[in-house]
Amino acid sequence: xxxxxxxxxxxxxxxxxxxxxxxxxxxxxxxxxxxxxxxxxxxxxxxxxxxxxxxxxxxxxxxxxxxxxxxxxxxxxxxxxxxxxxxxxxxxxxxxxxxxxxxxxxxxxxxxxxxxxxxxxxxxxxxxxxxxxxxxxxxxxxxxxxxxxxxxxxxxxxxxxxxxxxxxxxxxxxxxxxxxxxxxxxxxxxxxxxxxxxxxxxxxxxxxxxxxxxxxxxxxxxxxxxxxxxxxxxxxxxxxxxxxxxxxxxxxxxxxxxxxxxxxxxxxxxxxxxxxxxxxxxxxxxxxxxxxxxxxxxxxxxxxxxxxxxxxxxxxxxxxxxxxxxxxxxxxxxxxxxxxxxxxxxxxxxxxxxxxxxxxxxxxxxxxxxxxxxxxxxxxxxxxxxxxxxxxxxxxxxxxxxxxxxxxxxxxxxxxxxxxxxxxxxxxxxxxxxxxxxxxxxxxxxx
Numbered sequence: 001x002x003x004x005x006x007x008x009x010x011x012x013x014x015x016x017x018x019x020x021x022x023x024x025x026x027x028x029x030x031x032x033x034x035x036x037x038x039x040x041x042x043x044x045x046x047x048x049x050x051x052x053x054x055x056x057x058x059x060x061x062x063x064x065x066x067x068x069x070x071x072x073x074x075x076x077x078x079x080x081x082x083x084x085x086x087x088x089x090x091x092x093x094x095x096x097x098x099x100x101x102x103x104x105x106x107x108x109x110x111x112x113x114x115x116x117x118x119x120x121x122x123x124x125x126x127x128x129x130x131x132x133x134x135x136x137x138x139x140x141x142x143x144x145x146x147x148x149x150x151x152x153x154x155x156x157x158x159x160x161x162x163x164x165x166x167x168x169x170x171x172x173x174x175x176x177x178x179x180x181x182x183x184x185x186x187x188x189x190x191x192x193x194x195x196x197x198x199x200x201x202x203x204x205x206x207x208x209x210x211x212x213x214x215x216x217x218x219x220x221x222x223x224x225x226x227x228x229x230x231x232x233x234x235x236x237x238x239x240x241x242x243x244x245x246x247x248x249x250x251x252x253x254x255x256x257x258x259x260x261x262x263x264x265x266x267x268x269x270x271x272x273x274x275x276x277x278x279x280x281x282x283x284x285x286x287x288x289x290x291x292x293x294x295x296x297x298x299x300x301x302x303x304x305x306x307x308x309x310x311x312x313x314x315x316x317x318x319x320x321x322x323x324x325x326x327x328x329x330x331x332x333x334x335x336x337x338x339x340x341x342x343x344x345x346x347x348x349x350x351x352x353x354x355x356x357x358x359x360x361x362x363x364x365x366x367x368x369x370x371x372x373x374x375x376x377x378x379x380x381x382x383x384x385x386x387x388x389x390x391x392x393x394x395x396x397x398x399x400x401x402x403x404x405x406x407x408x409x410x411x412x413x414x415x416x417x418x419x420x421x422x423x424x425x426x427x428x429x430x431x432x433x434x435x436x437x438x439x440x441x442x443x444x445x446x447x
Contacts, residue, residue: 003101006108007088010136015129016155017083018378029159033124037135038164040114044142045149048078050165051279054153054194055173055207057327058272061264061304062173065276067150069298071095073290078141078149080162082130085306085430086437092137094144096303107139130154134161158196168286169279170198171205173272175213176326191216200224205278207271208232229254229278237274239267244310244338251277255284256292261300265308266320266334273299306429308334311436315414316341317407319433321426323351325358331423332362341419345369347406347432350386350424351379359424360389367421369413370397373406375427403431 001009038045053063060081067079077095084090092099115135119126127135134154141149151162175191191213198204198220206217208231221228229235240248240259247265251258251274262273277295284290308320308331316339322331335344346367350356364370372387374380387397400406403422410420422432 001105001109001112003105006105009108009112010088010132011129013127013129013132017130028125029128029161030124031159031161031164033118033127034131034134034161034164036121036124037111037114037118037127037131038138040117041111041135041139042142045138045164046166047142048146048149050167051148051150051169051171052153052162052165052167052197052202053150053171053173054157054160054197055171056176056190056194056324057330058173058207058268058275059152059171061269061302061307062171062272062275063150063152064304065262065273065299065302066169066171066279067093067148068096068302069276069280069290069295070148070150072298072301073288073294075147076145078137078144078146079152080134080137080141080149081152082133082154083426085426086434088133091133092140094141094146099140103140103143104136107136107143111135111139128161131161134164153194153197156190156193156196158193160197163197166199167197167202169205169282170202171275171279172197172207172209172217173275174207174268174326175209176324187212188216192220195220198224198226200226202226203282204228205275205282206230207275229282231271231274231278235274235278235281237270239270242338249273253277253281255281258292258296260296262302263300264302264304265310265338266330267337268330268334269308305433306426308338309429309433311433312420314416315411315418315420317411317420317422317432317436319422319429321429322359322363322423323354323425325355325362328359328362328423331421332366335366335419335421339419342417343368343415344419344421345371345410345414347371347373347403347410347420347422347428348386348424349373349375349383349403349406349428350381351377351427352381353379354381354425356381356386356389360386360393363423364390364393364395367395370395371400371406371410372397373400373403373428375403375425375431377425377427380425380427403428404435407432407435 070077089098372383390397
């Protein structure tokens, strides 16, 4: 198979990223079929040391930070994240570099017969898109002789395809209500799903959590007999200032204190950074040779597009994948703190399985003009329905049928000092970045 054939083959399977409200049960997400696929290709998931990251918000940034530090320390490090913004290849990185098209084709040529054998037997159901991508990930990281693999959970944790690993560190970022029709309608239920990645032998690092989530995490750690390190208690962080390109912060870890510079914006990145430092310190305690200089250099060089990212200036265009009320609140705080615009234009598209009312409630106070749109995704909410939600707050939103139209309209309206913010979904963010790629205004390296 060539690259295009490989992509078409993968996405020809059931894709839960495009299908909302699939019950999160073992019948739908049976990990035995993932184990069977991996056993057929030599269990590549067991080759590299593993770090596992889940949570509602911040898991991708935290995973990217951990990976960047390990790479800076000289270890061959794989990073698996989802979803992708522009190309599927973004999901698979080794030492910061995306998988090549030829490598996708080569791995999938080996993997396809095993996928079909698993599907034909049908003993545990058929493999899904994300499960196949996860198999591709493990095979690729094995081919590259990775020392470490940093795995971001796709959704939940307990039944996620990444949960076949035996991690040394489990990191749980902030847990809020999201995917409620799939993971559960309370923070306690969602936390239980996410705590499903905790296994005996690991060390758990947790963001500051609500009382309900914290209780679930503490009880799970006690049941599994593992240590728990909590950001805000065992490891602390505070801001030392910021500009539009980076922010300075101090993290007081259990082993040392660090003055850190990161290129990611937003107050919420402080907890992500502290969690990454806590995880790295655990590895140091295990004998992994990571110097303070490597830690600082890795965090200073972390790259994770689509989160409070400036993709154009004059006017300022910012994208952020705020897809739930908690993330929208963080976006609101960041816009107020970092940009303080006199005039702001919101471009928003939200998936129809999200808390639309909650997201709109958070964002409506700070945006004077709104353009409701939709990503090219079957889960996208009708722009007209989004616009109707904003009328409850006295905002007459304009409507466009795609992100390119929305950006064109916003840029025609915006003056030099105005802020344009595109958010509501990582699918919207990816298309916004693609708009500027197409115009030659944004050099995102996708090859």
